[in-house]
Amino acid sequence: MNSQYRDIVMSVEQFRVLSRSHIEEMFFSHTKNKKNNANAVLKKLVDRGYLQQVKEFTPYVYVIKGSKIKNSSQKINQFLHIADIYLQLKKHGKIKDFKVEPRYFNVDVRPDLFVHWKGSYWFIECQNTSFSNEQMRHKIKRYEKLYLSNQYKQLPFQQGEAVMPFVWIIGQGIPYDIHSQLLKVFQSEDVGSFIRQQKMNNQPIKINHQGIIKWSL
Missing domain, CATH: 1.10.10.10 (Winged helix-like DNA-binding domain superfamily/Winged helix DNA-binding domain)
Incomplete structure:
Protein backbone atom coordinates (compact mmCIF):
# COMPACT_ATOMS: atom_id res chain seq x y z
CA MET A 1 0.00 0.00 0.00
CA ASN A 71 -25.55 1.40 7.35
CA SER A 72 -28.72 3.17 8.50
CA SER A 73 -27.22 4.43 11.75
CA GLN A 74 -27.79 8.07 12.74
CA LYS A 75 -24.20 7.92 13.94
CA ILE A 76 -23.08 8.02 10.31
CA ASN A 77 -24.68 11.44 9.86
CA GLN A 78 -22.98 12.65 13.03
CA PHE A 79 -19.54 11.50 11.90
CA LEU A 80 -20.09 13.09 8.48
CA HIS A 81 -21.00 16.34 10.22
CA ILE A 82 -17.80 16.18 12.27
CA ALA A 83 -15.80 15.75 9.05
CA ASP A 84 -17.64 18.73 7.52
CA ILE A 85 -16.62 20.91 10.46
CA TYR A 86 -13.03 19.65 10.33
CA LEU A 87 -12.78 20.73 6.68
CA GLN A 88 -14.35 24.11 7.49
CA LEU A 89 -11.74 24.64 10.21
CA LYS A 90 -8.95 23.61 7.85
CA LYS A 91 -10.19 26.13 5.27
CA HIS A 92 -9.71 28.95 7.79
CA GLY A 93 -6.44 27.92 9.41
CA LYS A 94 -3.89 25.18 9.97
CA ILE A 95 -4.96 22.36 12.29
CA LYS A 96 -1.93 21.28 14.32
CA ASP A 97 -3.65 18.42 16.12
CA PHE A 98 -7.10 16.85 16.24
CA LYS A 99 -8.98 13.92 17.71
CA VAL A 100 -12.49 12.69 16.87
CA GLU A 101 -14.52 11.86 19.99
CA PRO A 102 -11.41 11.71 22.19
CA ARG A 103 -11.61 9.70 25.37
CA TYR A 104 -9.48 10.84 28.28
CA PHE A 105 -8.76 8.62 31.26
CA ASN A 106 -10.98 9.37 34.26
CA VAL A 107 -12.47 12.46 32.56
CA ASP A 108 -16.24 12.77 32.17
CA VAL A 109 -16.28 14.79 28.96
CA ARG A 110 -16.19 13.52 25.40
CA PRO A 111 -16.31 16.31 22.83
CA ASP A 112 -17.16 15.44 19.26
CA LEU A 113 -13.90 17.00 18.15
CA PHE A 114 -10.73 18.29 19.80
CA VAL A 115 -8.52 20.58 17.72
CA HIS A 116 -5.42 22.70 18.14
CA TRP A 117 -6.34 25.55 15.80
CA LYS A 118 -5.26 29.19 15.52
CA GLY A 119 -2.95 28.85 18.49
CA SER A 120 -5.62 27.58 20.88
CA TYR A 121 -7.16 24.32 22.06
CA TRP A 122 -10.85 23.74 21.35
CA PHE A 123 -13.43 21.23 22.54
CA ILE A 124 -16.08 21.25 19.82
CA GLU A 125 -19.65 19.99 20.09
CA CYS A 126 -20.85 19.28 16.54
CA GLN A 127 -24.63 19.56 16.65
CA ASN A 128 -26.14 17.63 13.77
CA THR A 129 -29.51 17.80 15.56
CA SER A 130 -31.00 20.24 18.05
CA PHE A 131 -30.68 19.56 21.78
CA SER A 132 -32.83 21.03 24.52
CA ASN A 133 -31.35 23.85 26.59
CA GLU A 134 -31.33 21.50 29.56
CA GLN A 135 -29.30 18.88 27.68
CA MET A 136 -26.78 21.49 26.59
CA ARG A 137 -26.49 22.95 30.09
CA HIS A 138 -25.70 19.46 31.33
CA LYS A 139 -22.88 19.22 28.77
CA ILE A 140 -21.47 22.58 29.85
CA LYS A 141 -21.59 21.55 33.51
CA ARG A 142 -19.37 18.59 32.66
CA TYR A 143 -16.81 20.92 31.12
CA GLU A 144 -17.03 23.17 34.18
CA LYS A 145 -16.44 20.14 36.39
CA LEU A 146 -13.34 19.31 34.35
CA TYR A 147 -12.07 22.86 34.80
CA LEU A 148 -12.71 22.96 38.55
CA SER A 149 -11.06 19.57 39.07
CA ASN A 150 -7.85 20.78 37.37
CA GLN A 151 -7.80 17.48 35.49
CA TYR A 152 -7.55 19.40 32.23
CA LYS A 153 -3.96 20.22 33.21
CA GLN A 154 -3.05 16.54 32.85
CA LEU A 155 -4.58 15.99 29.41
CA PRO A 156 -2.08 14.63 26.87
CA PHE A 157 -2.18 17.59 24.49
CA GLN A 158 -0.99 20.11 27.10
CA GLN A 159 2.37 21.75 26.47
CA GLY A 160 4.01 24.21 28.85
CA GLU A 161 1.53 26.14 30.98
CA ALA A 162 -1.73 24.18 30.93
CA VAL A 163 -4.86 25.91 29.66
CA MET A 164 -8.48 24.81 29.53
CA PRO A 165 -9.67 24.49 25.93
CA PHE A 166 -12.41 26.77 24.68
CA VAL A 167 -15.81 25.12 24.30
CA TRP A 168 -17.44 25.70 20.92
CA ILE A 169 -20.93 24.55 19.90
CA ILE A 170 -21.37 24.40 16.12
CA GLY A 171 -24.52 23.51 14.21
CA GLN A 172 -28.19 22.97 14.92
CA GLY A 173 -30.16 24.64 17.71
CA ILE A 174 -27.92 27.60 18.42
CA PRO A 175 -28.05 29.89 20.23
CA TYR A 176 -28.66 27.75 23.30
CA ASP A 177 -29.63 29.46 26.54
CA ILE A 178 -26.42 28.59 28.38
CA HIS A 179 -24.10 30.63 30.56
CA SER A 180 -20.81 29.89 32.29
CA GLN A 181 -18.81 32.01 34.70
CA LEU A 182 -15.87 29.63 34.40
CA LEU A 183 -15.46 28.91 30.69
CA LYS A 184 -15.47 30.76 27.42
CA VAL A 185 -18.25 29.13 25.39
CA PHE A 186 -18.80 30.00 21.72
CA GLN A 187 -21.81 29.17 19.56
CA SER A 188 -22.13 29.41 15.78
CA GLU A 189 -24.00 27.80 12.90
CA ASP A 190 -20.72 26.99 11.17
CA VAL A 191 -17.06 27.98 11.18
CA GLY A 192 -17.49 30.75 8.61
CA SER A 193 -20.13 32.55 10.67
CA PHE A 194 -17.87 32.35 13.73
CA ILE A 195 -15.01 33.96 11.79
CA ARG A 196 -17.28 36.76 10.58
CA GLN A 197 -18.63 37.31 14.09
CA GLN A 198 -15.15 37.61 15.60
CA LYS A 199 -14.03 40.03 12.89
CA MET A 200 -17.11 42.17 13.49
CA ASN A 201 -16.59 42.18 17.27
CA ASN A 202 -12.86 42.82 16.85
CA GLN A 203 -12.18 41.56 20.37
CA PRO A 204 -9.38 39.34 21.69
CA ILE A 205 -10.37 36.06 23.27
CA LYS A 206 -9.62 35.43 26.93
CA ILE A 207 -8.30 32.10 28.18
CA ASN A 208 -9.91 31.32 31.51
CA HIS A 209 -8.98 34.70 33.01
CA GLN A 210 -5.29 33.73 32.80
CA GLY A 211 -4.41 36.18 30.06
CA ILE A 212 -5.18 37.14 26.49
CA ILE A 213 -4.22 35.56 23.23
CA LYS A 214 -4.49 37.23 19.85
CA TRP A 215 -4.79 35.35 16.61
CA SER A 216 -5.39 36.43 13.05
CA LEU A 217 -8.78 35.57 11.62
Whole structure:
Protein backbone atom coordinates (compact mmCIF):
# COMPACT_ATOMS: atom_id res chain seq x y z
CA MET A 1 0.00 0.00 0.00
CA ASN A 2 1.48 3.36 -0.98
CA SER A 3 1.56 6.33 1.38
CA GLN A 4 -1.51 8.04 -0.09
CA TYR A 5 -3.62 4.90 0.18
CA ARG A 6 -2.43 4.41 3.76
CA ASP A 7 -3.26 8.03 4.67
CA ILE A 8 -6.78 7.66 3.25
CA VAL A 9 -7.41 4.47 5.23
CA MET A 10 -6.03 6.10 8.39
CA SER A 11 -8.31 9.12 7.90
CA VAL A 12 -11.38 6.92 7.48
CA GLU A 13 -10.34 5.13 10.67
CA GLN A 14 -9.90 8.44 12.52
CA PHE A 15 -13.24 9.91 11.44
CA ARG A 16 -15.02 6.51 11.52
CA VAL A 17 -16.89 7.52 8.34
CA LEU A 18 -15.97 9.72 5.37
CA SER A 19 -17.87 10.51 2.20
CA ARG A 20 -16.28 10.50 -1.22
CA SER A 21 -16.58 14.30 -1.18
CA HIS A 22 -14.60 14.51 2.06
CA ILE A 23 -11.86 12.34 0.61
CA GLU A 24 -11.79 14.48 -2.54
CA GLU A 25 -11.16 17.61 -0.47
CA MET A 26 -8.65 16.01 1.87
CA PHE A 27 -6.50 14.26 -0.71
CA PHE A 28 -7.32 15.33 -4.28
CA SER A 29 -8.26 19.02 -4.13
CA HIS A 30 -5.01 19.92 -5.92
CA THR A 31 -5.80 17.69 -8.92
CA LYS A 32 -7.69 18.63 -12.08
CA ASN A 33 -10.26 15.85 -11.77
CA LYS A 34 -10.54 15.24 -8.05
CA LYS A 35 -13.82 13.29 -8.29
CA ASN A 36 -12.51 10.71 -10.77
CA ASN A 37 -9.19 10.43 -8.94
CA ALA A 38 -10.94 9.84 -5.62
CA ASN A 39 -13.29 7.27 -7.14
CA ALA A 40 -10.40 5.35 -8.71
CA VAL A 41 -8.43 5.13 -5.47
CA LEU A 42 -11.48 4.31 -3.36
CA LYS A 43 -12.44 1.49 -5.73
CA LYS A 44 -8.98 -0.04 -5.27
CA LEU A 45 -9.20 0.26 -1.49
CA VAL A 46 -12.62 -1.40 -1.50
CA ASP A 47 -11.50 -4.15 -3.90
CA ARG A 48 -8.44 -4.87 -1.76
CA GLY A 49 -10.52 -5.18 1.39
CA TYR A 50 -9.39 -2.09 3.28
CA LEU A 51 -12.64 -0.11 3.03
CA GLN A 52 -16.30 -0.84 2.41
CA GLN A 53 -18.95 1.35 0.82
CA VAL A 54 -22.19 2.44 2.42
CA LYS A 55 -24.42 2.92 -0.62
CA GLU A 56 -27.44 4.24 1.28
CA PHE A 57 -25.83 7.70 1.14
CA THR A 58 -25.15 10.03 -1.78
CA PRO A 59 -22.30 10.41 -2.43
CA TYR A 60 -21.26 7.01 -1.11
CA VAL A 61 -19.62 6.96 2.28
CA TYR A 62 -16.75 4.74 3.35
CA VAL A 63 -15.93 2.91 6.56
CA ILE A 64 -13.16 0.54 7.55
CA LYS A 65 -13.82 -3.01 6.35
CA GLY A 66 -15.63 -4.88 9.10
CA SER A 67 -16.84 -1.72 10.84
CA LYS A 68 -19.70 -2.31 13.28
CA ILE A 69 -21.46 0.92 12.29
CA LYS A 70 -24.86 0.06 10.82
CA ASN A 71 -25.55 1.40 7.35
CA SER A 72 -28.72 3.17 8.50
CA SER A 73 -27.22 4.43 11.75
CA GLN A 74 -27.79 8.07 12.74
CA LYS A 75 -24.20 7.92 13.94
CA ILE A 76 -23.08 8.02 10.31
CA ASN A 77 -24.68 11.44 9.86
CA GLN A 78 -22.98 12.65 13.03
CA PHE A 79 -19.54 11.50 11.90
CA LEU A 80 -20.09 13.09 8.48
CA HIS A 81 -21.00 16.34 10.22
CA ILE A 82 -17.80 16.18 12.27
CA ALA A 83 -15.80 15.75 9.05
CA ASP A 84 -17.64 18.73 7.52
CA ILE A 85 -16.62 20.91 10.46
CA TYR A 86 -13.03 19.65 10.33
CA LEU A 87 -12.78 20.73 6.68
CA GLN A 88 -14.35 24.11 7.49
CA LEU A 89 -11.74 24.64 10.21
CA LYS A 90 -8.95 23.61 7.85
CA LYS A 91 -10.19 26.13 5.27
CA HIS A 92 -9.71 28.95 7.79
CA GLY A 93 -6.44 27.92 9.41
CA LYS A 94 -3.89 25.18 9.97
CA ILE A 95 -4.96 22.36 12.29
CA LYS A 96 -1.93 21.28 14.32
CA ASP A 97 -3.65 18.42 16.12
CA PHE A 98 -7.10 16.85 16.24
CA LYS A 99 -8.98 13.92 17.71
CA VAL A 100 -12.49 12.69 16.87
CA GLU A 101 -14.52 11.86 19.99
CA PRO A 102 -11.41 11.71 22.19
CA ARG A 103 -11.61 9.70 25.37
CA TYR A 104 -9.48 10.84 28.28
CA PHE A 105 -8.76 8.62 31.26
CA ASN A 106 -10.98 9.37 34.26
CA VAL A 107 -12.47 12.46 32.56
CA ASP A 108 -16.24 12.77 32.17
CA VAL A 109 -16.28 14.79 28.96
CA ARG A 110 -16.19 13.52 25.40
CA PRO A 111 -16.31 16.31 22.83
CA ASP A 112 -17.16 15.44 19.26
CA LEU A 113 -13.90 17.00 18.15
CA PHE A 114 -10.73 18.29 19.80
CA VAL A 115 -8.52 20.58 17.72
CA HIS A 116 -5.42 22.70 18.14
CA TRP A 117 -6.34 25.55 15.80
CA LYS A 118 -5.26 29.19 15.52
CA GLY A 119 -2.95 28.85 18.49
CA SER A 120 -5.62 27.58 20.88
CA TYR A 121 -7.16 24.32 22.06
CA TRP A 122 -10.85 23.74 21.35
CA PHE A 123 -13.43 21.23 22.54
CA ILE A 124 -16.08 21.25 19.82
CA GLU A 125 -19.65 19.99 20.09
CA CYS A 126 -20.85 19.28 16.54
CA GLN A 127 -24.63 19.56 16.65
CA ASN A 128 -26.14 17.63 13.77
CA THR A 129 -29.51 17.80 15.56
CA SER A 130 -31.00 20.24 18.05
CA PHE A 131 -30.68 19.56 21.78
CA SER A 132 -32.83 21.03 24.52
CA ASN A 133 -31.35 23.85 26.59
CA GLU A 134 -31.33 21.50 29.56
CA GLN A 135 -29.30 18.88 27.68
CA MET A 136 -26.78 21.49 26.59
CA ARG A 137 -26.49 22.95 30.09
CA HIS A 138 -25.70 19.46 31.33
CA LYS A 139 -22.88 19.22 28.77
CA ILE A 140 -21.47 22.58 29.85
CA LYS A 141 -21.59 21.55 33.51
CA ARG A 142 -19.37 18.59 32.66
CA TYR A 143 -16.81 20.92 31.12
CA GLU A 144 -17.03 23.17 34.18
CA LYS A 145 -16.44 20.14 36.39
CA LEU A 146 -13.34 19.31 34.35
CA TYR A 147 -12.07 22.86 34.80
CA LEU A 148 -12.71 22.96 38.55
CA SER A 149 -11.06 19.57 39.07
CA ASN A 150 -7.85 20.78 37.37
CA GLN A 151 -7.80 17.48 35.49
CA TYR A 152 -7.55 19.40 32.23
CA LYS A 153 -3.96 20.22 33.21
CA GLN A 154 -3.05 16.54 32.85
CA LEU A 155 -4.58 15.99 29.41
CA PRO A 156 -2.08 14.63 26.87
CA PHE A 157 -2.18 17.59 24.49
CA GLN A 158 -0.99 20.11 27.10
CA GLN A 159 2.37 21.75 26.47
CA GLY A 160 4.01 24.21 28.85
CA GLU A 161 1.53 26.14 30.98
CA ALA A 162 -1.73 24.18 30.93
CA VAL A 163 -4.86 25.91 29.66
CA MET A 164 -8.48 24.81 29.53
CA PRO A 165 -9.67 24.49 25.93
CA PHE A 166 -12.41 26.77 24.68
CA VAL A 167 -15.81 25.12 24.30
CA TRP A 168 -17.44 25.70 20.92
CA ILE A 169 -20.93 24.55 19.90
CA ILE A 170 -21.37 24.40 16.12
CA GLY A 171 -24.52 23.51 14.21
CA GLN A 172 -28.19 22.97 14.92
CA GLY A 173 -30.16 24.64 17.71
CA ILE A 174 -27.92 27.60 18.42
CA PRO A 175 -28.05 29.89 20.23
CA TYR A 176 -28.66 27.75 23.30
CA ASP A 177 -29.63 29.46 26.54
CA ILE A 178 -26.42 28.59 28.38
CA HIS A 179 -24.10 30.63 30.56
CA SER A 180 -20.81 29.89 32.29
CA GLN A 181 -18.81 32.01 34.70
CA LEU A 182 -15.87 29.63 34.40
CA LEU A 183 -15.46 28.91 30.69
CA LYS A 184 -15.47 30.76 27.42
CA VAL A 185 -18.25 29.13 25.39
CA PHE A 186 -18.80 30.00 21.72
CA GLN A 187 -21.81 29.17 19.56
CA SER A 188 -22.13 29.41 15.78
CA GLU A 189 -24.00 27.80 12.90
CA ASP A 190 -20.72 26.99 11.17
CA VAL A 191 -17.06 27.98 11.18
CA GLY A 192 -17.49 30.75 8.61
CA SER A 193 -20.13 32.55 10.67
CA PHE A 194 -17.87 32.35 13.73
CA ILE A 195 -15.01 33.96 11.79
CA ARG A 196 -17.28 36.76 10.58
CA GLN A 197 -18.63 37.31 14.09
CA GLN A 198 -15.15 37.61 15.60
CA LYS A 199 -14.03 40.03 12.89
CA MET A 200 -17.11 42.17 13.49
CA ASN A 201 -16.59 42.18 17.27
CA ASN A 202 -12.86 42.82 16.85
CA GLN A 203 -12.18 41.56 20.37
CA PRO A 204 -9.38 39.34 21.69
CA ILE A 205 -10.37 36.06 23.27
CA LYS A 206 -9.62 35.43 26.93
CA ILE A 207 -8.30 32.10 28.18
CA ASN A 208 -9.91 31.32 31.51
CA HIS A 209 -8.98 34.70 33.01
CA GLN A 210 -5.29 33.73 32.80
CA GLY A 211 -4.41 36.18 30.06
CA ILE A 212 -5.18 37.14 26.49
CA ILE A 213 -4.22 35.56 23.23
CA LYS A 214 -4.49 37.23 19.85
CA TRP A 215 -4.79 35.35 16.61
CA SER A 216 -5.39 36.43 13.05
CA LEU A 217 -8.78 35.57 11.62
